[in-house]
Amino acid sequence: MHPPRDRRAIVLIPIILAAAATRIIPHPWNFTAVGAMCLFGGAYFQRRWQAFLAPLMALLISDIILAATVYGFGSLRSVWMSYVLFAVTVLLGMTLRERVTFGRVAITAIGASVMFFLLSNFKVWLSGHGYPHTPVGLWACYVAALPYAQNMLLGILFYSGVLFGGWELLSQQWPSLRQPAPVAVRK
Numbered sequence: 001m002h003p004p005r006d007r008r009a010i011v012l013i014p015i016i017l018a019a020a021a022t023r024i025i026p027h028p029w030n031f032t033a034v035g036a037m038c039l040f041g042g043a044y045f046q047r048r049w050q051a052f053l054a055p056l057m058a059l060l061i062s063d064i065i066l067a068a069t070v071y072g073f074g075s076l077r078s079v080w081m082s083y084v085l086f087a088v089t090v091l092l093g094m095t096l097r098e099r100v101t102f103g104r105v106a107i108t109a110i111g112a113s114v115m116f117f118l119l120s121n122f123k124v125w126l127s128g129h130g131y132p133h134t135p136v137g138l139w140a141c142y143v144a145a146l147p148y149a150q151n152m153l154l155g156i157l158f159y160s161g162v163l164f165g166g167w168e169l170l171s172q173q174w175p176s177l178r179q180p181a182p183v184a185v186r187k
Helices: 007-023 034-044 048-071 073-078 080-094 102-126 135-173
Strands: none
Touching: 007 034, 007 048, 007 135, 034 048, 034 080, 034 102, 034 135, 048 073, 048 080, 080 102, 102 135
């Protein structure tokens, strides 16, 4: 007997793909739905593997499209750290499961944005992208990244409102989305 189809996932996947598409349409630098998409996926996909796979595959698809049309395929060599940090963002989203509130989503979004800023720019500094390996060089790297961090923070907050708020509206219209579908246990 096959397990029942996960109706939530059928609704969630197009939402995740639409969120990833915000990277492809014109937008201010770093003002996209990617961080919010990872929080959202972590919070609402019932199965952990789906919570990671759907947002990260959507991110990969958008990266391939951007590489083919804008940046060139060489740009894909430097994105691994973003995938690690977005996977951690999915984990942060999982802390919201069954506990989604405006305040919790906002705090988690801010935390994810700060984590991404600190770790990704530390990696930039370590990689030697023109910053000396001194405390002053690290500080200069962080200061140079502030405009991008600001846009990422605004993007994750805005799109978290859109995704989590939109899900709330959808689940009011279709209450079956509110509770996760039961997972079939294999014997």
